[in-house]
Amino acid sequence: MGEAPVEQERKSRTFYGRRQGRPLRKQATDLMENLLPSLTLLLELGEEKNSYAPFNPAEQFGNGNPVWLEIGFGGGEHLAYQAEHNPDVNIIGVEPFINGVASLLKHLDANGARNVRIHQADVRQVLPAMTKGSLERVFLLFPDPWHKTRHNKRRLLQVETLDHFARLLKPGGELRMATDDMGYLRWMLERAVPHPAFEWQASGPSDWDRRTPDWPQTRYEEKGVEKGRKPGYLRFLRKA
Template sequence: MNTNHPQRPRRNFYGRVKGKSLKQSQKTYLDEDLATLSPGAVDWDSNPERRPLDLEGLFGGRPVWLEVGFGGGEHLVHQAESNPDIGIIGAEPYINGVAMLLGKIRRAGVSNLAVHPGDARDLFDVLPDQSISRAFLLYPDPWPKKRHHRRRFVTPEHLEPLARVLKPGAIFRVATDIPDYVRQTLEEVPKAGLEWLAERPSDWRAPWDDWISTRYEQKALREGRVPHYLTFRRAG
């Protein structure tokens, strides 16, 4: 993707895009599989006019879910396997995570996934209004220092376009083990027009029925941090 396209908005991105050296098998996944699985309309070179993504052509009319920052892809592939009647898009700028996901897709043999290897904000640019039935934000980068809280996903820069692409009644799930991230989520997400669906402590203490624990959650548990599972619904 050309990050210097003349029409591309200036957006700071603070997270990692590459980590340790990729294995040869992971390089093969990127070379052989990524182009086929990527929704091309997100790329600024192929779509400088920012035409809306053709979700009908991408998923054949199936409802579409979105996972922002899929890490190593465990949850994304789990949902794709469990819901073959759903199309799922994953957005992740960390290329090592993308390579890990591609390997999992090969092994699982799922065909209802699309992968955007970049900033979710670029994907929001081309997703049609009210096109997403469910969205996930699972163990996002916590940016623990107070001066970095504006970098978190749960800010208007990300939540407003997310709300725009969610269908009325769509569900937005957030999982985090950082108490201050919970605080900011509960403050900011309702401002974007999403209602927190919690009536009792078990509604945020217990994982969802279709949850699969990710490596990030396992690390949090080993280190004594408590996961929170927050569920929101887009207003009609």
């Protein structure tokens, strides 16, 4: 007998994205050498292959401020905006693509925000190592859609990912997700709405088609809108 879909989802862990694109320019290389070291998340390797030792995100910042996590921040404009507009919050960004890390550094260099720690990796290696109840907000914005049915298992949002978010978010904490792929939007809702730890913050049937005012547009989103795609925005609260 075949495995239940949820069990198949729990097992798919191979990384399929890009880690390097065009070579970095001089300014980006300088920022990687001079700014990144002070903003790097300090992690120790774990005992298992491709794992990290357990860590408490708050200890990476040396203050008692809430910690938010942005997964796959791409060009980093959303993360840099949130860091600049929420100076009393600490933000961890995890992104495997080196050009994305360099782009985030450029934004942080420009806006001066330093309440950020960056880790260049597959987030699925990082989530299990974080302390339970250590996050107040998680952003998963426009994750790679993997439209073809046979590639759906590569999607970052799986039931297992939601289980991690449920463990990591404090009660009342928020999970924000967005996508402009209607199939992925349905997929997100099908998994997150019935999840016992989350409550969808939809105040009406068309609630998913607008961002809250504290939610700036990402570059990927902007390019999609220019091509006629329609993004969906989802907010879930971690139940007590």
